[in-house]
Amino acid sequence: MTTSPPVTSDPTVAEHRLRWAVSDTFTMAQRNLLAIVRVPTALVFLIVQPVMFVLLFRYVFGGAIHTGVDYVNYLIPGILVQTTIFGAVGTAIGLAEDLQRGLIERFRALPMARSAVLAGRTLSDIARNVVVLIVITLVGLAVGFRPHGSVAAYVGACLLMLFFAYCLSWGFAFVGLAAPNSETAQAMTFPLIFPLTFASSIFVQVSSMPGWLQGFARDQPVSQVAEGVRALMLGAPVGSSVWISMLWALGAIAVLSPLATMRYRRAD
Amino acid sequence: MSEFAVEALNVVRTFDGGALRALDGVSLHVPRGEVFGLLGPNGSGKTTMVRILSTILAPTSGTAMVNGFDVVRQPQRVRQSIGLAGQYATVDENLTGLENLRMIGRLNHLRTSVAVSRARQLLEQFGLSEAADRSTKTYSGGMRRRLDLAAALVADPPLLFLDEPTTGLDPQSRQDLWGIIEGLVEDGVTVLLTTQYLEEADRLARQLVVLDHGTIIAQGTSRELKTRLGATVLEVHFFSTEDARRALALIGDASTKPANVEGTVIELTVERGPSAAADVLRRVDAAGLALAGLSLREPSLDDVFLSLTGHRTEKDEEPDAAPRGREARRARA
Numbered sequence: 001m002t003t004s005p006p007v008t009s010d011p012t013v014a015e016h017r018l019r020w021a022v023s024d025t026f027t028m029a030q031r032n033l034l035a036i037v038r039v040p041t042a043l044v045f046l047i048v049q050p051v052m053f054v055l056l057f058r059y060v061f062g063g064a065i066h067t068g069v070d071y072v073n074y075l076i077p078g079i080l081v082q083t084t085i086f087g088a089v090g091t092a093i094g095l096a097e098d099l100q101r102g103l104i105e106r107f108r109a110l111p112m113a114r115s116a117v118l119a120g121r122t123l124s125d126i127a128r129n130v131v132v133l134i135v136i137t138l139v140g141l142a143v144g145f146r147p148h149g150s151v152a153a154y155v156g157a158c159l160l161m162l163f164f165a166y167c168l169s170w171g172f173a174f175v176g177l178a179a180p181n182s183e184t185a186q187a188m189t190f191p192l193i194f195p196l197t198f199a200s201s202i203f204v205q206v207s208s209m210p211g212w213l214q215g216f217a218r219d220q221p222v223s224q225v226a227e228g229v230r231a232l233m234l235g236a237p238v239g240s241s242v243w244i245s246m247l248w249a250l251g252a253i254a255v256l257s258p259l260a261t262m263r264y265r266r267a268d
Numbered sequence: 269m270s271e272f273a274v275e276a277l278n279v280v281r282t283f284d285g286g287a288l289r290a291l292d293g294v295s296l297h298v299p300r301g302e303v304f305g306l307l308g309p310n311g312s313g314k315t316t317m318v319r320i321l322s323t324i325l326a327p328t329s330g331t332a333m334v335n336g337f338d339v340v341r342q343p344q345r346v347r348q349s350i351g352l353a354g355q356y357a358t359v360d361e362n363l364t365g366l367e368n369l370r371m372i373g374r375l376n377h378l379r380t381s382v383a384v385s386r387a388r389q390l391l392e393q394f395g396l397s398e399a400a401d402r403s404t405k406t407y408s409g410g411m412r413r414r415l416d417l418a419a420a421l422v423a424d425p426p427l428l429f430l431d432e433p434t435t436g437l438d439p440q441s442r443q444d445l446w447g448i449i450e451g452l453v454e455d456g457v458t459v460l461l462t463t464q465y466l467e468e469a470d471r472l473a474r475q476l477v478v479l480d481h482g483t484i485i486a487q488g489t490s491r492e493l494k495t496r497l498g499a500t501v502l503e504v505h506f507f508s509t510e511d512a513r514r515a516l517a518l519i520g521d522a523s524t525k526p527a528n529v530e531g532t533v534i535e536l537t538v539e540r541g542p543s544a545a546a547d548v549l550r551r552v553d554a555a556g557l558a559l560a561g562l563s564l565r566e567p568s569l570d571d572v573f574l575s576l577t578g579h580r581t582e583k584d585e586e587p588d589a590a591p592r593g594r595e596a597r598r599a600r601a
Contacts, residue, residue, distance in 0.1 A: 034363060111377065
């Protein structure tokens with residue numbers, strides 16, 4: 001028991017580096033998942049908000065909105081997209097909290113992979129989004145949502161949302177590391193996600209918006225994701241939106257993950 | 269390998285584009301196998317120095333070698349050879365004590381089984397076995413510090429950085445932690461300790477450096493500094509000024525500086541407090557004088573600063589309320 005544990009690998013060997021980067025990422029993700037299990041209230045609050053949105057738009061605003069299809073079927077795929085994107089805000093809050101508590105400071109002085117804190121955080125945030133997707137799907141079914149697509153297409157739609165939110169969450173990781181505290185981190189994300197989720201085809205058709213807004217609302221990435229997800233879930237022709245969404249997501253992660261990692265490396 | 273665990277040369281660190289010089293050319297030589305103290309008030313640059321030596325922060329200029337590795341060019345090697353514990357007791361509140369240590373072990377790239385057995389061993393060693401499976405949210409301040417220290421020891425590093433390890437702790441917890449640190453040094457660990465308590469530096473550190481505004485203003489062994497910087501004050505209280513006046517002739521020579529009499533109180537500056545107190549007691553007793561009271565006052569960091577710089581330490585914030593990292597730095601700036 002008293003033998004000193006030897007450090008097992010040379011950090012300069014690339015093969016070891018990759019292996020440890022994966023291992024460290026899982027260690028971090030595991031730690032974040034434990035936190036979700038230990039503090040379930042956070043998850044409950046994450047679910048309450050989209051449920052309120054479902055009820056609000058289904059029963060209060062829905063009657064006034066015309067989309068060409070049964071509004072509940074238009075709405076639920078949109079709410080799912082919105083919820084997964086809001087979930088990415090959790091990435092910013094979680095990292096800002098770790099920073100505030102001094103945990104990031106400790107991680108920075110450990111021989112762990114520089115990418116692992118961020119990769120572990122964004123990975124565990126996917127798990128949280130999966131839970132939310134399942135719950136909101138069930139709530140949707142309860143209020144009359146009837147997806148016409150295949151189960152495979154439904155799962156595919158969920159994967160698309162999760163992937164898009166994952167890529168976006170690297171941007172929120174940057175915000176979380178740059179913010180002085182978690183409250184500010186949360187506040188900083190609103191100007192980013194409000195236009196993206198509301199000036200989009202999530203709740204209403206873009207054609208109902210004023211002309212000057214339509215161009216942005218139609219072409220921006222969240223609308224593309226919403227169109228793709230909706231088409232998959234409702235069994236409609238998918239068109240180009242799924243591929244465009246994937247390209248947006250890949251472009252986002254290609255730019256945002258190096259940015260966030262650079263921010264993590266630079267303590268101040 | 270160098271005889272020094274830490275060799276820093278002219279380390280400078282500025283913040284806010286050079287507007288703030290947190291460290292202004294600090295050189296340190298920390299010998300292996302002992303406790304080396306960095307003494308200074310808030311804002312003196314202690315934490316910045318520890319952050320640079322533990323590779324968290326890059327120096328603006330200057331070089332630092334830790335266990336023979338360059339902190340800028342070989343940070344990963346440095347990280348494998350150090351442990352860091354800090355004043356803010358950075359344990360994960362959502363995890364149990366055991367889970368915390370296992371996580372740190374895994375991040376130090378120990379196999380899971382080794383990480384777990386090492387965690388149990390440390391929990392046992394630090395009296396936390398009972399609390400091993402409890403959320404650290406329920407831990408007291410002293411328990412958190414011990415867990416924090418245990419986390420720094422998971423990978424058995426030869427060098428420990430302890431950044432104000434007892435700030436904000438109650439006296440008993442402080443004593444416990446001092447005992448643990450002394451035990452580690454007996455086992456051959458080198459410790460770089462930062463503190464704002466002269467008493468702590470005096471008790472633990474063989475050599476000391478005093479920092480003020482990012483520069484070293486004094487260094488030497490604890491004894492050398494104490495002799496230079498002021499010594500213990502022995503206050504002898506009597507029931508009447510008449511008694512005090514009579515006693516002065518008897519005990520005045522025990523003081524290394526001219527004894528100070530104020531009413532019924534005589535203040536003596538002494539080198540070794542307890543033996544001087546016993547001596548004074550004997551003499552006063554032999555003369556048949558009654559004592560109203562006797563107290564020893566250790567020189568504080570404040571006294572040290574006063575004699576070194578002519579100004580007192582700037583107590584601009586409560587150490588416990590200080591957040592870590594960016595905010596802390598801004599607050600201190």
